[in-house]
Amino acid sequence: MTVLSVNVNKIAVLRNSRGGAFPDPAAFSLKALAAGAHGITVHPRPDQRHIRSDDVARIAGVLDGAEYNLEGNPFAPPREGYPGFLELVRRVRPAQATLVPDGDGQITSDHGFDLARDAERLRPLVAALRAEGCRVSLFMDAGATGIARVADIGAQRIELYTGPFAHAHAGGDASRELAACVATAREAREAGLGVNAGHDLSLDNLGALLGAVDGIDEVSIGHALFAEAIEYGLATTIARYNDVLAGGTPR
Template structure:
């Protein structure tokens, strides 16, 4: 089994913002660190604004959108719960997306107070409510990606709703990777089958969650993997090796 062609690396800046928000002021500066990532070879920037604003805040979304517009070929990806409503200083997820018009919007079924995204959509339950959201985003010229488990039936439903891509939730893969064996092999086969099915019906495949320097290379055995979004592990590695070096190291895996 061979690796896919180059996979785009989108760096999630949430944890940079989380550190900034732990103190008054603007240190570390999210915009500056986004530019470091781009200059180090990142193909895109990802943010996941949440209503509680524990990391990325609305002003970050606007400023990063403007930053990315100065770098042709670099993509801006906003991910989050499409039904996150306006509360306090949060204008609502869809309003943020439609105002900034990112290249890609990755819709994620997390709740307002969820620690992190930990499952894909069940489109039997949420498909009807998602359909007008997907149409609205596509009418703005935004590529729509749905956060999904490696479930062939669900991916077929994603296609019917008009999604352009799926982002495979790789949390279970990352956990299973720690203990190689038959159960890991069976799980990885599910990811291979899900990705192959998506591609066969015309949906692009992204991936993200808990991917790191240890497990990313193996996951790239999935053919035609278009993009990975990595934030937490890359930020942790940046503490040890510096942000620019961390981005370059992940980028090297994505292009090997």
């Protein structure tokens, strides 16, 4: 069964908009887990716009065995307040490290890795992350070519970038984007890779993705989930996601 990892970045955005320590991403991580989430995702960026380096450690300290997924750009250099992605991983040893090729100027992640350009640069970084005990996943576009190369450089999963699917679904016809997701997931599994999915997934579109793409191991959802939680409450929202993940209709 596909499991849910809740991305708590948006809690940090809300906190940072007023300064201070409230709301606390670590506290909301515990609330999400108590409501039925399988794990917690954070994506600290070098500019500290939401999750900060100190949050990464504090959240790790409260998870009590729940899966921790740390996302980030392994090529981004360290700077004041941000020690670099590999160093953050070394400090907290998450269950999963998801590598994402996002730049400082991006509002959010909007594309996967270009393996023709990046594979050999990634190879030693993947090895270093695996040496820390992490499962390594690469953020990849649906429809990307050469997915077997992800396995060749040592990563164990891909995360399908589902933004284009979500956009098309909202427009009423996601057939082409779903076909790309299906093909890329199949190629990944044939190469021995696990398949995660994330970005712009919601209660409205998750069922369509899961109905088309077999064998997704994990979905990482934050933006829509916390927007939906404003309407339904956090516990009810996570229960509804778990209904969809189990193949049912949200209660």
